[in-house]
Amino acid sequence: MKALLLVDIQNDFLPGGALEVPAGDKIIPVINELQNYFELVVITQDWHPPDHKSFASSHVGKKPFDVIELNGLQQTLWPDHCVQGTSGASFPVAFNTNKAEAIFRKGTDPEIDSYSGFYDNGHRKSTCLADYLRGKKVKEVYITGLCGDICVFYTAMDSLKEGFETYIIEDGTCPLKKEDFITTMQVFKDKGGMIIQSGSLPAALNIVGAKTQ
Ligand code: VGL
Ligand code: ZN
Numbered sequence: 001m002k003a004l005l006l007v008d009i010q011n012d013f014l015p016g017g018a019l020e021v022p023a024g025d026k027i028i029p030v031i032n033e034l035q036n037y038f039e040l041v042v043i044t045q046d047w048h049p050p051d052h053k054s055f056a057s058s059h060v061g062k063k064p065f066d067v068i069e070l071n072g073l074q075q076t077l078w079p080d081h082c083v084q085g086t087s088g089a090s091f092p093v094a095f096n097t098n099k100a101e102a103i104f105r106k107g108t109d110p111e112i113d114s115y116s117g118f119y120d121n122g123h124r125k126s127t128c129l130a131d132y133l134r135g136k137k138v139k140e141v142y143i144t145g146l147c148g149d150i151c152v153f154y155t156a157m158d159s160l161k162e163g164f165e166t167y168i169i170e171d172g173t174c175p176l177k178k179e180d181f182i183t184t185m186q187v188f189k190d191k192g193g194m195i196i197q198s199g200s201l202p203a204a205l206n207i208v209g210a211k212t213q
Contacts, residue, residue: 002205003138004038005159006031007117007145007152008046009095012088018081021147024174025092030198031144031172032096037201040101040136042129044117044145044155046082047089047105054113055080071111073122082107104129115154118162130162140165142201144172149180153188160191167194169201 012018014025035041048054056064056077064079082089091097104127106114114120118129133141141164143156152173159166168188175181185195196204 001040001137002038002140002142003040003042003133003136004034005117005141005143005145005155006041006043006100007143007155008044008082008147009091009145010046010082010088011090011092012046012081013146014092018079018088019176021174021176024146025094027144027146027172027174028092028094030169032094034142034144034169034172034198034201035096035099037205037207038142040138041099042132043091043097043100043103044129044151045089045091045103045105046107046114046151047084048082048107049110050080050083052080052083052107052110052113054078054107070113071122073112075113075121084108102132104132115151116158117151117155118158121154130158130164133162133164138164140167142167142169142196144169146174148173148175149177149184150175153184156188156193157191160188160193165194166192167196169198170195171198 013021053070056062057080062077066077068075104117112120119126141159145152156166156168
């Protein structure tokens with residue numbers, strides 16, 4: 001069984017949002033189309049309480065993108081984003097979420113950030129996403145979404161650690177910083193991850209009617 005995992009496609013990560021990813025909206029048509037190729041679609045949603053400690057606003061004298069130590073971990077401070085129940089945390093209207101069977105929320109503990117959809121940044125608590133996927137007999141996980149160099153990357157690294165054959169669909173992701181995308185994707189490949197383009201999927205998955213290139 002193959003699963004498509006769509007990471008943090010939320011208004012705050014789109015142009016005009018609180019933590020905007022340049023051209024982040026370009027991936028939405030790609031992601032809507034990709035879902036046709038998968039039986040199982042799962043979504044993650046960054047879902048912070050208003051006083052989350054990853055927000056610069058929670059620390060006197062700090063500004064967004066400063067780096068601090070938080071409960072023993074290095075933490076980049078972000079502008080307030082994806083606050084529970086706000087429009088910034090919602091899915092963009094253009095993003096078709098109808099096919100998703102489950103939404104895993106993350107970043108809900110105010111004391112620790114959570115880039116991966118599987119665990120918080122300290123690997124202290126699990127979201128049980130791995131157990132859910134194993135329960136569905138998933139062996140291969142295809143990951144895409146926002147931000148390519150942060151939550152997509154960390155989710156993909158945990159997916160590998162959990163033993164799933166793991167793919168990142170490159171044209172379905174968009175990074176916050178292009179340079180970081182290059183270095184993180186190398187780390188992912190070095191650990192056995194695979195990077196593919198959405199156009200190669202129908203043929204690779206043996207979808208009937210797919211054009212052979
Ligand atoms: C993300 C920074 C903070 C992401 C979430 O979804 O990549 N990045 N929170
Ligand atoms: Zn966040």
